[in-house]
Amino acid sequence: MKYLEDFHPGQCIVFGNHVVAKDAIVGFAEAFDPQVFHTNDAHQVTQELGGLMASGWHTAAIFMRLAVEAYLAQSAVLTSPGVDELRWLAPVRPGDTISGEAVVEEARQSASRPDRGILTTHVRLWNQDGVDVLTMKTHAFVRVRPH
Amino acid sequence: MKYLEDFHPGQCIVFGNHVVAKDAIVGFAEAFDPQVFHTNDAHQVTQELGGLMASGWHTAAIFMRLAVEAYLAQSAVLTSPGVDELRWLAPVRPGDTISGEAVVEEARQSASRPDRGILTTHVRLWNQDGVDVLTMKTHAFVRVRPH
Numbered sequence: 001m002k003y004l005e006d007f008h009p010g011q012c013i014v015f016g017n018h019v020v021a022k023d024a025i026v027g028f029a030e031a032f033d034p035q036v037f038h039t040n041d042a043h044q045v046t047q048e049l050g051g052l053m054a055s056g057w058h059t060a061a062i063f064m065r066l067a068v069e070a071y072l073a074q075s076a077v078l079t080s081p082g083v084d085e086l087r088w089l090a091p092v093r094p095g096d097t098i099s100g101e102a103v104v105e106e107a108r109q110s111a112s113r114p115d116r117g118i119l120t121t122h123v124r125l126w127n128q129d130g131v132d133v134l135t136m137k138t139h140a141f142v143r144v145r146p147h
Numbered sequence: 148m149k150y151l152e153d154f155h156p157g158q159c160i161v162f163g164n165h166v167v168a169k170d171a172i173v174g175f176a177e178a179f180d181p182q183v184f185h186t187n188d189a190h191q192v193t194q195e196l197g198g199l200m201a202s203g204w205h206t207a208a209i210f211m212r213l214a215v216e217a218y219l220a221q222s223a224v225l226t227s228p229g230v231d232e233l234r235w236l237a238p239v240r241p242g243d244t245i246s247g248e249a250v251v252e253e254a255r256q257s258a259s260r261p262d263r264g265i266l267t268t269h270v271r272l273w274n275q276d277g278v279d280v281l282t283m284k285t286h287a288f289v290r291v292r293p294h
Contacts, residue, residue: 028208031208031212032208032209032211032212033208033211033212033215034212034215034220035215035219035220035224037226049225049226053226055208055211056226056227056229057204057207057208057211060204060207061175061178061179061180061202061204061208062179064179064180064202064204065178065179065180065181068180068181068182072182073181073182077182078196079184079196079200079203079235079238080203080235081234081235082203082232082233082234082235082283083233084231084232084233085229085231086229086230086231086233087228087229088226088227088228088229091226136229
């Protein structure tokens with residue numbers, strides 16, 4: 001199990017890969033983001049935008065899956081207060097393979113609750129062509145190592 | 148259909164309601180955020196955190212569903228470059244009813260692409276007890292009204 005002390009500025013956490021199937025794009029969108037360019041590849045608006053693309057929230061959820069697999073499941077993470085500067089830089093299309101990384105910016109112990117601290121990372125996701133599709137800054141509460 | 152000209156600073160777009168079932172919380176988390184406090188209400192960590200809670204990305208996806216229903220489906224929205232200052236302020240629990248609003252901050256025509264502009268809103272979601280669960284600032288490209 002990794003604790004706050006195990007994270008250091010500049011440390012790069014490498015994510016695995018996630019293939020984004022067309023069915024997954026449409027399924028997520030039908031549940032949460034039923035706009036035509038996420039659900040209907042024959043629609044004129046979709047064609048004007050270059051074809052079907054994943055909801056940006058689907059891409060963000062894929063980030064979370066990759067982050068849990070890469071490090072969060074093995075870390076003493078509590079919850080997250082939020083994220084900043086979330087940017088969708090390029091569309092995620094059916095069949096794309098998404099990978100990425102989280103680079104630690106800061107791991108700072110809490111003054112008011114010394115059993116925990118806040119971990120800040122800069123996240124970048126890219127597709128199989130090396131094109132960045134998402135960047136953001138994440139924050140998470142992480143426990144310090146028990147005595 | 149609403150175009151950029153139909154949005155004005157201070158305009159408040161009221162969302163409907165979305166009931167968050169326990170099965171939906173667990174299903175979303177198993178797909179995208181398989182941390183124990185989203186998937187296993189009997190786990191010690193979950194109990195320490197006050198019980199099962201929705202993934203923050205699930206809450207963000209629920210925002211999108213409410214926003215599509217409230218106005219995006221009837222607006223000439225293209226895509227979104229991103230969001231800022233996304234904050235998860237309180238846990239979303241099984242059975243919670245989420246509602247919210249988007250208040251327009253700015254609707255500004257693009258200088259370089261005058262057929263569109265950028266719509267910025269401040270979003271707030273709350274639960275059935277009136278407790279805020281999520282806030283953020285959203286940005287979206289919206290077409291201007293065709294001549």
